[in-house]
Amino acid sequence: MAEVTTNSRRILIAMDGSKHATNAFVWFMEHFYKDGDTLIIVYCAELGANLPPIAQLANPGVxxxxxxxxxxxxxxxxxxxDDIVKQxxxxxxxxxxxxxxxxxxxxxxxxxxxxxxVSGSRGMGVVRRTILGSVSDYIVHHAHVPVLVCKYSDQQ
Structure with a gap:
């Protein structure tokens, strides 16, 4: 009995609203997307980036x-x-x-x-990436599937 195969791929695209993530999505759509692909867009909101100075946290109204x-x-x-993907x-x-x-x-x-x-890359230097870590670097080293990292260049 012949095995039934489908051409449908399940693609996870990490987007954070940055130009790097948008560029990765656009590159994927223009170079890699196939009809029938299932796209799952994931977004991880970073609360830590928006924390106020510690003194403000003493005020419960903050x-x-x-x-x-x-x-x-x-x-x-x-x-x-949503607006980018709908295009x-x-x-x-x-x-x-x-x-x-x-x-x-x-x-x-x-x-x-x-x-x-699929992920974008912010193009951090070695020192910054070593100190802060890199989401795309983490994904590349820990994912169980292939990872496509699209580097964004302001010179494009």
Whole structure:
């Protein structure tokens, strides 16, 4: 009996609203996308980047304001992602992940039985990447599937 095969691939695309992630998505769509691909867009909102100085946290009224501002920013990013993807008239789903981003993306790839992960690269230097870490670097070293990292260049 012949085995039935499909050409459908399950693609996880990590997007954070940055020009690097947008560039990776556009490159993927223009060079790699095939009809029938299932696109799962994941977004990991980084709360730590928006924390106020520690002195402000002593005021209990600051925390609800912080949360509201963070949620508003997340909604803007999700709308931006939605607008970008809709330009290509493809079926997709968006999933919000939690920090740490690299670990969440790798786990989501396993959970969704992904065939390949697509990510942008911020192009950090060696020192910054060593100190801060790199989401794309983490994904490359820990993913169970191939990873496509698209480097963004302002000179393009």
């Amino acid at each position: 925390v609800p304001i912080m949360i509201a501002e963070h949620d508003e920013e997340v909604q803007k990013v999700l709308k931006n992602i 290509y008239n493809v079926k997709y789903s968006v999933e919000r992940l939690h920090e740490p981003a690299g670990e969440s993306i790798v786990l989501a790839a396993k959970d969704h039985n992904i065939d390949i992960i």
